[in-house]
Amino acid sequence: MLRLLLQSLLCLAVLTILTGLVYPLVVAGVAEVAFPHQAHGSLITHDGRAVGSQLIGQAFSDPRYFWSRPSATTPVSYNAASSGGSNLGPTNPDLGKQVKERVAALRAADPGNTRPVPVDLVTASASGLDPDISPAAAEFQVPRVARARGLAESVVRDIVSAHTSPRFLGVLGEPRVSVLELNLALDERAR
Amino acid sequence: MTANCQLQMLIYLAALLLLVKPLGWYMARVFEGKPCGLDRALGPVERLLYRAGRINPATEMTWKRYALAVIFFSAVGLASLYALQRIQGWLPLNPAGLSAVPPDLAFNTAVSFVTNTNWQAYGGEATMSYLTQMAGLAVHNFLSAATGMAVLVALIRGFARHNSETIGNFWADLVRSTLYVLLPLALVLAVVLVSQGVIQNFDAYQKVSLVEPVKDANGKTVTEQVLPMGPAASQIAIKQLGTNGGGFFNANSAHPFENPTPLSNFLEVLSILIIPAALCYTFGKMVGDTRQGWAILAAMVVVFVVMLAACGYFEQQGTPMLAAAGADETPGVAQPGGNMEGKEVRFGVTGSALWATATTAASNGSVNAMHDSFTPLGGLVPMWLMQLGEVIFGGVGSGLYGMLVFALVGVFVAGLMVGRTPEYLGKKIESFEMKMAAVAILVPVFAVLVGTAVAVLVPSARACMANPGPHGFSEVLYAFSSTSNNNGSAFAGLNANTQFYNITTGLAMLAGRFLVKIPVLAIAGALARKKTIPAGGGTLRTHGPLFVAMLIAVVMVVGALSFIPALALGPIVEHLMMH
Numbered sequence: 001m002l003r004l005l006l007q008s009l010l011c012l013a014v015l016t017i018l019t020g021l022v023y024p025l026v027v028a029g030v031a032e033v034a035f036p037h038q039a040h041g042s043l044i045t046h047d048g049r050a051v052g053s054q055l056i057g058q059a060f061s062d063p064r065y066f067w068s069r070p071s072a073t074t075p076v077s078y079n080a081a082s083s084g085g086s087n088l089g090p091t092n093p094d095l096g097k098q099v100k101e102r103v104a105a106l107r108a109a110d111p112g113n114t115r116p117v118p119v120d121l122v123t124a125s126a127s128g129l130d131p132d133i134s135p136a137a138a139e140f141q142v143p144r145v146a147r148a149r150g151l152a153e154s155v156v157r158d159i160v161s162a163h164t165s166p167r168f169l170g171v172l173g174e175p176r177v178s179v180l181e182l183n184l185a186l187d188e189r190a191r
Numbered sequence: 192m193t194a195n196c197q198l199q200m201l202i203y204l205a206a207l208l209l210l211v212k213p214l215g216w217y218m219a220r221v222f223e224g225k226p227c228g229l230d231r232a233l234g235p236v237e238r239l240l241y242r243a244g245r246i247n248p249a250t251e252m253t254w255k256r257y258a259l260a261v262i263f264f265s266a267v268g269l270a271s272l273y274a275l276q277r278i279q280g281w282l283p284l285n286p287a288g289l290s291a292v293p294p295d296l297a298f299n300t301a302v303s304f305v306t307n308t309n310w311q312a313y314g315g316e317a318t319m320s321y322l323t324q325m326a327g328l329a330v331h332n333f334l335s336a337a338t339g340m341a342v343l344v345a346l347i348r349g350f351a352r353h354n355s356e357t358i359g360n361f362w363a364d365l366v367r368s369t370l371y372v373l374l375p376l377a378l379v380l381a382v383v384l385v386s387q388g389v390i391q392n393f394d395a396y397q398k399v400s401l402v403e404p405v406k407d408a409n410g411k412t413v414t415e416q417v418l419p420m421g422p423a424a425s426q427i428a429i430k431q432l433g434t435n436g437g438g439f440f441n442a443n444s445a446h447p448f449e450n451p452t453p454l455s456n457f458l459e460v461l462s463i464l465i466i467p468a469a470l471c472y473t474f475g476k477m478v479g480d481t482r483q484g485w486a487i488l489a490a491m492v493v494v495f496v497v498m499l500a501a502c503g504y505f506e507q508q509g510t511p512m513l514a515a516a517g518a519d520e521t522p523g524v525a526q527p528g529g530n531m532e533g534k535e536v537r538f539g540v541t542g543s544a545l546w547a548t549a550t551t552a553a554s555n556g557s558v559n560a561m562h563d564s565f566t567p568l569g570g571l572v573p574m575w576l577m578q579l580g581e582v583i584f585g586g587v588g589s590g591l592y593g594m595l596v597f598a599l600v601g602v603f604v605a606g607l608m609v610g611r612t613p614e615y616l617g618k619k620i621e622s623f624e625m626k627m628a629a630v631a632i633l634v635p636v637f638a639v640l641v642g643t644a645v646a647v648l649v650p651s652a653r654a655c656m657a658n659p660g661p662h663g664f665s666e667v668l669y670a671f672s673s674t675s676n677n678n679g680s681a682f683a684g685l686n687a688n689t690q691f692y693n694i695t696t697g698l699a700m701l702a703g704r705f706l707v708k709i710p711v712l713a714i715a716g717a718l719a720r721k722k723t724i725p726a727g728g729g730t731l732r733t734h735g736p737l738f739v740a741m742l743i744a745v746v747m748v749v750g751a752l753s754f755i756p757a758l759a760l761g762p763i764v765e766h767l768m769m770h
Contacts (some may be wrong), residue, residue, distance in 0.1 A: 003245075004260055008267040011244040011362060012334070015369060018240070019333040020326035023374060024425035028392065031385040031424065039391045041418055041448065043399070050399040053418055055388050055447035059405045069536070076407035081396065081417040082317055083442035085533040085561035087684030089662035090510040091769050095532065095564075099516035116519035119509065123518070123532040126445030126543075126561045132536040136519075136526035171198055173453020174527045174539035183402060 052180050056080050057131040060183060063109050063148040066141050068179045069120060070102055073128035086124040099123065110144040132176035135164055149186065159185050192503050193522050196541040200499060203461065203545060210465050211488065215472025221371045222344045223477065229371050240366050251357035254716025257345055258709050260361040261338060265305050268331060272301040275327045285320035286395035292318060299693035304328050306704035307335035307586055309430065309437030309556050309679035310696060312688040316419040316440050321393060328437055329426040336433030337368035339588030342708050343470065346592050347477045349715030350616045353723040358715045373433060380462055381428035388451035391424040423448055431462035434586040436556030436679040444559040445535055456538055456559060460546050463555045467584040470591045478616055482734035487594055490742045494583045495552050498572050503544040505569035506530050511769060533564030551576040554586035556679025563666065563682040567766035570665065571758060573680065577672045579750040580635055586677060592711050596628045601745045605731050614730055617723040624717055627710035634706040636753045638675035638699045643668050643757065652691045657684030665761035670696060675703040
């Protein structure tokens with residue numbers, strides 16, 4: 001019995017050193033050399049200061065910007081220090097109410113727009129930090145952004161295309177538009 | 192389902208099945224102690240580990256000694272992981288200054304990781320220091336998976352040996368599983384994941400200025416976003432490969448820092464099933480007839496494909512509530528459509544349904560979408576897959592030993608039908624093995640149903656439901672299905688970080704792990720002692736389609752009889768109410 005206890009303690013200790021220290025440090029070392037940008041969070045710097053990560057979304061409400069998906073994080077949306085979804089069930093009346101309000105807000109910001117509202121633009125993501133919207137959700141917002149910025153729709157559409165990623169190898173995942181990078185590109189053009 | 196959806200699912204299955212033979216062959220070499228290639232480089236490390244651990248790998252153990260070693264090792268792991276969480280505030284690698292984890296939560300989390308469940312009653316970025324994550328949680332991701340593999344290998348030896356009192360050496364199986372299987376795979380996967388954008392650093396949480404300031408819930412203006420950092424990639428690689436599932440961040444693999452791209456998603460979801468699937472081939476190889484392994488794998492694949500198609504179909508259908516609120520759920524080239532609440536755009540409905548099915552078929556439990564927001568029947572799929580006992584692929588090691596227990600029941604039922612003594616792989620299956628098999632199958636069922644029943648009777652536990660109506664019941668049923676079967680995923684609306692749930696789900700996890708493992712080892716011991724009898728004219732061929740069908744039927748019937756009443760009260764009635 002004592003022998004088993006001793007072996008358990010020693011085994012746990014040495015395997016902790018191997019899998020809990022050596023392994024993560026080796027990965028960190030390789031990452032530091034091969035992929036330093038990614039390993040440290042794919043940060044975007046503007047004028048020398050970090051304005052976000054390419055991978056983490058931010059909230060937008062100004063009509064001049066493309067809006068991200070709703071986020072269920074608290075106490076503020078897109079709170080990267082506390083990720084999570086709404087966990088509202090498919091028959092929860094609160095969910096119906098929230099989606100209705102979001103549709104109404106999108107319609108109010110662009111009264112002439114009669115296109116259908118893409119579902120991803122009015123539902124909260126799983127992480128609350130989704131950096132992307134679907135191309136349909138971007139297209140829905142093109143007229144509003146173009147008008148607010150005094151640009152031709154075709155110009156805005158070109159910038160959207162430049163920030164749209166296709167499926168991986170044309171098959172895996174979904175096509176998507178990176179909202180933060182798109183908005184930064186619009187601001188860049190305005191300067 | 193869209194054509195692209197079907198194509199993505201096909202590519203996934205093809206990639207998985209292609210990996211079965213090479214990886215399964217390699218693991219058989221490892222467990223039989225034969226040269227496997229990597230032993231040339233890692234042999235010295237292996238011998239060093241044995242020396243440091245005072246282990247003689249050649250010492251054979253009886254099943255009782257083997258079981259005791261498993262229990263001692265797990266108990267020591269449990270105690271040290273509990274202690275680490277309680278004192279993390281005084282230890283280094285804690286740039287966010289996180290304080291001690293409360294006792295009930297620390298107990299729950301320690302049990303969760305030692306039992307390979309990885310149920311998360313905590314949010315990683317707000318609770319656990321880098322040191323706890325890396326030297327505590329990630330270590331048990333390796334060791335609980337390796338323990339599962341060790342027990343499986345012991346059971347396989349029970350079939351392969353005859354007139355033997357012993358079933359191998361636990362320490363050798365543990366060390367070899369970790370060093371030659373889990374560690375190399377995790378290392379490669381972790382580096383590839385970093386290339387996709389998964390973070391791996393020891394920086395303090397990073398503050399960035401928002402492009403457009405926002406108002407918080409109290410009307411205060413927020414101008415900064417705090418990005419959590421940490422050694423995530425190393426932990427994520429093993430949490431996928433070891434069917435663990437405990438995320439570095441609260442949102443698990445939905446978090447863009449854990450799973451940033453469609454490629455990272457594909458590799459992570461593939462990693463969930465590769466070891467459990469390949470172990471089927473390892474099993475066949477080690478019992479000297481690879482057809483036996485393929486037959487078990489075939490049964491798993493059939494159930495998996497049906498469940499996957501159902502989940503994908505119902506999620507793509509969307510919900511009437513979203514449609515009524517004015518959202519367009521039609522899938523097309525420019526949008527995923529369907530039920531996108533709680534899903535990420537880069538994965539869409541397909542990537543989310545694929546993940547939900549794989550993670551609950553295996554006892555992984557990581558998520559890339561919030562199961563609580565799935566459609567009622569889309570959410571029934573992961574729930575039922577767990578309730579089947581985590582044997583459709585199942586956990587690393589634990590899935591296959593669970594399925595082999597069902598195989599024993601299958602040959603027993605078949606034997607009853609034709610009035611012959613049942614045999615499996617040349618071993619007579621007698622009353623002791625059947626009693627142990629019954630315990631192994633019924634303990635988790637009992638834990639799910641009793642746990643759920645108690646929780647809905649206790650008012651404070653009922654108050655933790657986040658959704659009204661049958662969906663709230665589904666949250667509780669899901670919680671106990673997940674913990675009792677060591678899965679770890681959740682209908683996460685349920686506020687599970689309360690004393691009641693931390694203690695009850697903790698006990699459910701312990702029962703679901705050890706009251707299955709011990710009977711399995713007892714079966715291994717009993718089988719090893721028997722002599723091998725040659726197959727006769729009346730022997731059921733356990734590698735043909737008839738046996739595959741029989742095995743599927745046994746799993747389904749046990750799962751259906753045990754859980755259809757409970758499922759009817761939750762997801763099924765919600766589905767009927769929804770339409």
